[in-house]
Amino acid sequence: MFTPKYPRPDTAPIPTSTTTATYAPSAYQPAAYAPAPVQAAPVSNRPTVQLTPGSVLTLAAGGGALVLVVGAVLVSMLLAVAITAASVAVCAVVIRSILRSDRR
Secondary structure, X not given: OOOOOOOOHHHOOOOOOOOOOOOOOOOOOHHHHOOOOOOOOOOOOOXXXXXXXXXXXXXXXXXXXXXXXXXXXXXXXXXXXXXXXXXXXXXXXXXXXXXXXXXX
């Protein structure tokens, strides 16, 4: 039911000849279909960036400091979540023991 039904190769219809469109040479106008010319990009007046060994060292040190600061922030957030989870667990144990002792 769900399998496709393919005709046997010997019963497949034979394609007929295709018709090709012919155009009269006088009807074709290349100027009507030509894209508009693209203008060259303007030259920038800004100076190019030149990296000296000192600036490369500064960039590397700044990148390293950025990695350390982001890492410290992420670790402190993880530590805050862990401390909060531990305090909630301690509160749950204390409340459970209070409720259990109240029943006795």
